[in-house]
Amino acid sequence: MKFSERVQEMQFSxxxxxxxxAIKAEESGKKVYHLNIGQPDVExxxxxxxxxxxxxxxVIKYAESGGITDLQDAVIDYxxxxxxxxxxxxxxxxxxxxxxxxxxFLTLVNPGEEVLLAEPFYTNYHTFxxxxxGKIVPITTKAEDGFSYATREQIEPLITDKTRVICCISxxxxxxxxxxxxxxxxxxxxxxxxxxxxxxxxxxREFAYDDREVTSFGMLPEYADRxxxxxxxxxxxxxxxxxxxLLLSKNKEFMSMAMKIAQARLCVSTVDQIGSAGxxxxxxxxxxxxxxxxxxxxxxxxxxxxKIPGVVCQKPGGSFYMTVKLPVENVEDFLVFLLEEFEDNGxxxxxxxxxxxxxxxxxxxxxxRIAYVLNQADMRRGAELIRLGIEAYNKKLGK
Amino acid sequence: MKFSERVQEMQFSxxxxxxxxAIKAEESGKKVYHLNIGQPDVExxxxxxxxxxxxxxxVIKYAESGGITDLQDAVIDYxxxxxxxxxxxxxxxxxxxxxxxxxxFLTLVNPGEEVLLAEPFYTNYHTFxxxxxGKIVPITTKAEDGFSYATREQIEPLITDKTRVICCISxxxxxxxxxxxxxxxxxxxxxxxxxxxxxxxxxxREFAYDDREVTSFGMLPEYADRxxxxxxxxxxxxxxxxxxxLLLSKNKEFMSMAMKIAQARLCVSTVDQIGSAGxxxxxxxxxxxxxxxxxxxxxxxxxxxxKIPGVVCQKPGGSFYMTVKLPVENVEDFLVFLLEEFEDNGxxxxxxxxxxxxxxxxxxxxxxRIAYVLNQADMRRGAELIRLGIEAYNKKLGK
Numbered sequence: 193m194k195f196s197e198r199v200q201e202m203q204f205s206x207x208x209x210x211x212x213x214a215i216k217a218e219e220s221g222k223k224v225y226h227l228n229i230g231q232p233d234v235e236x237x238x239x240x241x242x243x244x245x246x247x248x249x250x251v252i253k254y255a256e257s258g259g260i261t262d263l264q265d266a267v268i269d270y271x272x273x274x275x276x277x278x279x280x281x282x283x284x285x286x287x288x289x290x291x292x293x294x295x296x297f298l299t300l301v302n303p304g305e306e307v308l309l310a311e312p313f314y315t316n317y318h319t320f321x322x323x324x325x326g327k328i329v330p331i332t333t334k335a336e337d338g339f340s341y342a343t344r345e346q347i348e349p350l351i352t353d354k355t356r357v358i359c360c361i362s363x364x365x366x367x368x369x370x371x372x373x374x375x376x377x378x379x380x381x382x383x384x385x386x387x388x389x390x391x392x393x394x395x396x397r398e399f400a401y402d403d404r405e406v407t408s409f410g411m412l413p414e415y416a417d418r419x420x421x422x423x424x425x426x427x428x429x430x431x432x433x434x435x436x437x438l439l440l441s442k443n444k445e446f447m448s449m450a451m452k453i454a455q456a457r458l459c460v461s462t463v464d465q466i467g468s469a470g471x472x473x474x475x476x477x478x479x480x481x482x483x484x485x486x487x488x489x490x491x492x493x494x495x496x497x498x499k500i501p502g503v504v505c506q507k508p509g510g511s512f513y514m515t516v517k518l519p520v521e522n523v524e525d526f527l528v529f530l531l532e533e534f535e536d537n538g539x540x541x542x543x544x545x546x547x548x549x550x551x552x553x554x555x556x557x558x559x560x561r562i563a564y565v566l567n568q569a570d571m572r573r574g575a576e577l578i579r580l581g582i583e584a585y586n587k588k589l590g591k
Numbered sequence: 592m593k594f595s596e597r598v599q600e601m602q603f604s605x606x607x608x609x610x611x612x613a614i615k616a617e618e619s620g621k622k623v624y625h626l627n628i629g630q631p632d633v634e635x636x637x638x639x640x641x642x643x644x645x646x647x648x649x650v651i652k653y654a655e656s657g658g659i660t661d662l663q664d665a666v667i668d669y670x671x672x673x674x675x676x677x678x679x680x681x682x683x684x685x686x687x688x689x690x691x692x693x694x695x696f697l698t699l700v701n702p703g704e705e706v707l708l709a710e711p712f713y714t715n716y717h718t719f720x721x722x723x724x725g726k727i728v729p730i731t732t733k734a735e736d737g738f739s740y741a742t743r744e745q746i747e748p749l750i751t752d753k754t755r756v757i758c759c760i761s762x763x764x765x766x767x768x769x770x771x772x773x774x775x776x777x778x779x780x781x782x783x784x785x786x787x788x789x790x791x792x793x794x795x796r797e798f799a800y801d802d803r804e805v806t807s808f809g810m811l812p813e814y815a816d817r818x819x820x821x822x823x824x825x826x827x828x829x830x831x832x833x834x835x836x837l838l839l840s841k842n843k844e845f846m847s848m849a850m851k852i853a854q855a856r857l858c859v860s861t862v863d864q865i866g867s868a869g870x871x872x873x874x875x876x877x878x879x880x881x882x883x884x885x886x887x888x889x890x891x892x893x894x895x896x897x898k899i900p901g902v903v904c905q906k907p908g909g910s911f912y913m914t915v916k917l918p919v920e921n922v923e924d925f926l927v928f929l930l931e932e933f934e935d936n937g938x939x940x941x942x943x944x945x946x947x948x949x950x951x952x953x954x955x956x957x958x959x960r961i962a963y964v965l966n967q968a969d970m971r972r973g974a975e976l977i978r979l980g981i982e983a984y985n986k987k988l989g990k
Contacts, residue, residue: 193786193817194755195848196723199698205854208656229653236651244862245644252635252832254628257607287686287834290856298722299598303702319855323697324595325724356593387592418592433651433861435686449594455604456718457689461860462832463643 202319206548213531214542225541225566225574230512232565234430234482239470244463255459257451259285263465266472267438273476276410282447284439284454285465289395289424292439293320296391296420299450301326301356308350309359310341312366312515312549312556330551335517335559338506339367342375347382357389363396366515366549366561368508370400373407380415395424396511398479401487404509416442429471435461436468486512489564489571496575500582515546517559520582530581541577601718605947612930613941624940624965624973629911631964633829633881638869643862654858656850658684662864665871666837672875675809681846683838683853684864688794688823691838692719695790695819698849700725700755707749708758709740711765711914711948711955729950734916734958737905738766741774746781756788757781762795765914765948765960767907769799772806779814794823795910797878800886803908815841828870834860835867885911888963888970895974899981914945916958919981929980940976
């Protein structure tokens with residue numbers, strides 16, 4: 193029996209691929225520090241479950257396809273913090289940022305058309321775009337340059353008559369690269385010149401460190417008609433299991449088209465929407481606290497990484513990931529070594545090999561993504577285990 | 592700026608299209624009986640919110656992509672009631688039946704390929720299949736025949752070298768048609784002869800009335816490798832806002848392919864899964880009670896419909912819909928009349944015009960779908976208002 197070409201083309205999640213090996217290591221008694229997935233240990237604010245527990249209804253009914261008004265209004269107020277004006281009709285509440293991205297691609301991209309996206313990129317973009325029959329054209333970036341890509345020289349030569357969208361993940365997963373508002377403006381300017389849409393995945397918006405300001409493509413009203421924002425409660429509020437995302441745009445025609453897809457799938461979880469409305473009403477001090485926490489974790493990991501001779505990594509500006517070039521030829525082989533052979537005091541570590549985050553074959557073989565989602569002590573120990581692991585691995589290889 | 596061809600091809604929900612008119616009527620003080628959408632007034636069992644309220648977790652984490660094991664195990668036990676053996680790896684928990692259908696189409700259908708589906712059908716199939724670039728080839732059925740379609744003569748001539756799937760909604764939305772196990776066997780036999788998959792949408796499984804037994808394509812183990820079952824908590828447990836569906840199959844390769852899509856969108860709402868695990872553990876007496884309730888509602892509506900001269904409708908065997916041919920030329924025009932002009936003691940009624948449930952242009956213009964989702968007294972009054980409305984409408988037209 194035959195399956196569709198698209199599904200055969202799709203990958204199994206490269207982030208989850210080494211899980212069985214980790215489970216085996218853990219079953220044998222080894223403690224494994226999981227720096228491989230973006231599942232933070234930060235507590236979900238109580239208001240989420242409190243609002244759900246207080247919900248009284250005899251019938252758990254369909255919500256409106258665009259979302260419940262209480263959540264929509266909380267989102268509107270949240271965006272006002274950054275001077276961005278959205279109305280209810282500018283948003284569709286989605287099943288996580290994942291569904292928002294899928295809807296955007298289905299609405300904008302015909303089979304065979306192209307989307308520009310800086311590589312390395314969040315690997316599931318592959319699957320979302322393949323569902324729509326589209327193709328990622330990577331803007332290749334490098335660890336040596338801090339994975340920057342927002343220049344005319346890097347972007348413009350890749351635009352063809354098949355290009356429909358420039359996609360930007362900022363703050364970046366897996367790189368931690370944060371676009372400045374000037375860089376966002378340049379990208380919009382290029383998009384306008386070539387009549388493209390900009391899909392701005394800003395689910396890590398507040399996680400911009402040091403002297404960086406929070407930036408958003410929504411802060412550029414002069415380009416609002418071609419900007420589509422992807423948002424989510426998962427990371428900002430440490431509520432990954434809530435599956436509440438947002439598709440936002442001031443382009444009324446786009447929203448109307450996307451609403452056809454939203455109506456067909458009826459609506460998003462009523463209770464998760466009720467809980468999430470509370471999240472968006474949290475005081476801004478919440479963002480400050482969380483940002484401080486992640487920034488501290490980043491500093492610890494970066495410091496430990498810099499102790500490894502031959503490592504290449506610029507201090508990342510945001511999100512809770514960093515992509516690091518290691519002094520090993522094949523990080524997947526190294527990861528297997530860490531899980532199956534290595535231990536230090538009964539402990540080992542796991543990261544995401546970066547190859548799956550690249551569209552260009554052969555790139556990323558010596559790079560890893562670290563998610564700094566654990567507390568500082570655990571992050572320091574995890575990073576240390578990478579260093580100790582490299583020493584042991586090189587010894588084994590006779591280097 | 593251009594949008595994809597697929598999204599331009601998609602319809603706005605024909606079920607929700609007349610909502611603004613109804614809202615206007617209600618704002619003017621008219622009471623409108625909503626027989627137009629499948630949102631039951633039956634109470635969601637308390638165990639749903641009870642399980643969620645009892646859930647204690649510091650972090651609302653990502654669930655496994657295939658679903659939480661507590662829910663999976665409850666589903667396994669539920670299917671055992673009907674002698675159907677599923678394992679955890681045979682299922683993916685989805686964002687409602689909607690996502691399960693979308694995943695199935697994305698996995699099986701290439702652009703330009705065909706899916707057989709009896710018309711009238713649940714209208715959102717249009718959008719789900721269009722997302723995958725596929726095409727519905729309708730098996731046209733008639734009110735006069737009770738919308739039956741499970742014969743070799745009706746199905747086989749429609750099969751081409753582009754056909755990939757036979758889709759069956761049983762009990763049927765919008766027709767109420769229930770397939771017997773013999774009919775299911777025949778459909779599987781045809782599918783086998785032509786190497787097709789069967790997608791069985793059985794979200795109304797227990798709602799089979801009179802002397803009809805509960806049937807499922809899962810009861811035919813000899814065809815298990817080509818059967819894909821779509822399930823949902825929405826209707827069975829009156830929990831439409833819970834957005835918990837299921838994609839089930841014993842075909843390991845199919846499940847493995849579909850899992851690529853499931854992994855990319857990460858997972859389904861954690862709290863909704865926790866609540867739904869409780870639902871699947873309800874005693875079978877729950878199904879008996881709910882079935883009795885809906886069966887009583889059906890009887891009332893059918894009785895009232897039969898009072899209308901010229902109406903065509905066979906008593907439907909299941910689900911909570913019936914499709915009725917009215918003695919009016921254009922039911923959309925009639926619906927506008929009901930909402931804008933007609934009233935009886937300050938009351939009017941709303942149904943879903945059936946044209947949107949047909950793929951063949953021109954069909955269904957004189958048919959409506961009634962959802963018997965309200966209590967018996969309201970259903971009787973709603974049906975009566977249709978009858979009184981027809982009298983007034985014909986008078987207006989001078990008939």
